[in-house]
Amino acid sequence: MTGRPAGTRAIELRGRGIVAGVVEAPALVTREPISGFGGIDVATGTVIEPRHELFGVSFTGRVLVFPGAKGSSGWSGFFQSTRLMGTAPAAMIFDVMTTKAVLGAIVTRVPTVVQAVPAPLESIRTGDLVRVDGGTGVVLVFPQAGAAAPRGTESETDELFVQ
């Protein structure tokens, strides 16, 4: 179970909130951009692109931490459908500003923070508990024991936790 472990110091990230709201949920982190159309299944809230590192993984109810959107202009419509089907992520955190991802966050109506510092992809690991405030742009990360390091960045990430 996830929770705030006693004595663990939270890492604070600051970005720009683009969709207001506060939520706390476990993170799902990917270094690969996500496609909407042909990239996710809205009925199950899972990534379906065969070569994606999250292939078969569900983002429903999790804080989706990703670099940005790719592919079809259906991106916003597909993520909006996850809201209508009850399979949406709990929040979004991304870096690369595109109309697809920004409009997608708005119509998914989940708290969203963009371009946070320090870099979310280096600071958050899948399974960490994350509190996202889409109004102030503040993201608090509560590292979880056993959370998966982002691929190929284990040492960098560990250094961050030591600081």
Next chain:
Amino acid sequence: MLLTREELLMRDGAEGDAVAAAMDLLIRYGDALEAERLVDTRNVAGTMTQPSPAKAKLFAEGGWARAYAVINLDCDRDIEVPRMKVPTCQLQHGFAEDAGGLTAYPEQSIRLQEDAESFFSERGVNILATCTPYQVGNLPTRGEHCAWMESSAVVYCNSVLGARTNCEGAASTGAAALTGKIPYWGNHLPENRHATHLVRADVDVDGFQEWGMFGYFVGEQVLEARPAVTGRLARPDLADLKHFGAATATSGGVEMFHMPGVTPEAPTVEAAFGGGRIAEPITYGRREREAVYEVLNGQGTSRDVDFVLLGCPHASLDQVAQLAALLEGRRLNSSTELWVMMPRALSTMALRNGYTRTITAAGGRVLTDSCPAMSKAAPEGTRVFATDSAKQAHYLPAILGIEAWFGTLAECVDAAITGRWSGGLA
């Protein structure tokens, strides 16, 4: 975001509740983008007619007005949908009557879509029903501010036509159609249209398949950035540019490319970079070409092809003529289907010129409005498909869980005749 008096009046309801909802969405969207203002547009290409499961549910609750409010305006209030304020078309949607009974796509969805067409065309939406509006009557002029969806059309609009659009979505185009406004951000600003990357082909890029592979490589390399492409490039035709752009927007998120000497905003490489520093070239050589081919052909094990899909993005009249020439006097394998997707307006010409007769006499089908990826449906029992489109080879295995082969038009026709894939990289 700075709003004009006219825009403030729209927001406050002076032009009705639907326009107010549209302006509210545009303000939320523009603020999130940190756009300085909105810009006028008289060219909107969106989507409102395809009955997705979510949309069908909204329609059942409150008709097309409810579906438009939620999906095209992100608004939960009950509104009346007025006439579109500026010229607006819709893009590809679900299968139409011509595909009835060919797949498991529900007959009910075809009927529902026809109902939506009536509703929206009565409100000023031109039903183009294609991912290539520029082939059938919506050809923006250079510098024109547009609000378009469909990534392959967006990249064509910016790059080949020199018009200006971001990659919009169902909600932003829905709002633009009712207000004639879209955030002045991204590709609308001249300074954001210069090349950021240089990609040089050290192998010949000549022919439809090669343009698709090169585009797929470029998209993977630059993601959503703006490449200028140079090197051993043959002079591309409309279909080549349509395939190249669609591929860049599939493997990456390219919305604008420059092809010096071909595309209007780049007479030279220097012009493509806006007089700034020219980036070090990323090279596309023999190994890179082979790697792209392997990726696009790494999704199949069985060579028994059930289904051949052509026309992604929707075929040009020339592509259909080429297909008819290859099928003349031949007959498809009894266990293989062949479809070519094209805009309905062009299918009238394909019929008139006899191409459709030749294709159907061979056992193939000329279909319109949609594609298997949009409708999430292929002929029943399809396990392995072949295509000449890098975009369709990328998406369809994910969407339908089937295997894919990617090759030339001639290889695809050969697969349809023999039922076997025997393509390979020349």
